[in-house]
Amino acid sequence: MTEGISLQATGLVSGYSATPIVKGVDLTIPSGRISVIVGANACGKSTLLKTLARLLTPQSGAVLLDGQSIGSLPTKELARSLGLLPQSPIAPEGIVVSDLVGRGRHPHQKLFRSWSPQDDAAVADALEVTGITDLADRSVDELSGGQRQRVWIAMALAQETGVLLLDEPTTFLDVAHQIEVLDLLTDLNRSKGTTIVMVLHDMNLAARYADHIFAMRAGELIASGAPADVMTSELISEVFALDATVIPDPVSGAPMVLPRGRHHVLPAHAV
């Protein structure tokens, strides 16, 4: 059980040049829960996730893992606790699926005994739960976008971290595979207590699968809380400048966002 690793950011400012993209974010990721970050394109979601995973160094502020600044943690130790699936990962040319998934085991390998039966078991398990066991020997280059995305998810799962950050894990997936991946992440959260933080663009899936929503606008957090409390038409308007109606999702009861748009809307008296 890996339950209970805490992840926190205080006064976080980060970006790629002197101009900050993430502009002073304070947040506490709920331990052992599923959090979803929502926000418009280019508002800084991926930049925030990369900074939380130490791929970017903060210009000011800090990221704390169990109260300790991640800047001071040895790389392998950090990678045993926290994994990141980036938005557009790049696979080494010609690599086969099982080898790529196996790279997720790197932080667990000892200096002299490189590959263990536990590593084999973790890779086999990750291939199995993501439904790609039959692709194990295929070259990653030859896969469809959705198949490849599941390979990356398998690699993140094989890392077996207590905290898992995923940047748009449902990209490229058809609707059935989106649900399968989100259900799988929920299983992982419930069975092992893994703290999950993901960026999602589908507001309805975000509202349904999140215990906690963080909403960003222009590099700042503008709302944080349970979907039922924060996913309102006011928030959708603030975050996306989009007029939307929010009703209870008939399947799950979570808020469901119905964007209005300029076409296809019933006359006012009929809505």
Ligand SMILES: Nc1ncnc2c1ncn2[C@@H]1O[C@H](COP(=O)(O)OP(=O)(O)OP(=O)(O)O)[C@@H](O)[C@H]1O
């Ligand atoms: N490597 C980089 N170098 C310079 N600027 C970057 C880099 N990556 C992102 N940016 C800029 O930082 C800003 C925020 O980008 P970021 O990727 O964090 O947005 P996002 O919220 O994840 O958007 P999306 O929903 O499109 O993925 C954008 O203006 C983007 O152009």
Ligand SMILES: [Mg+2]
């Ligand atoms: Mg992004």
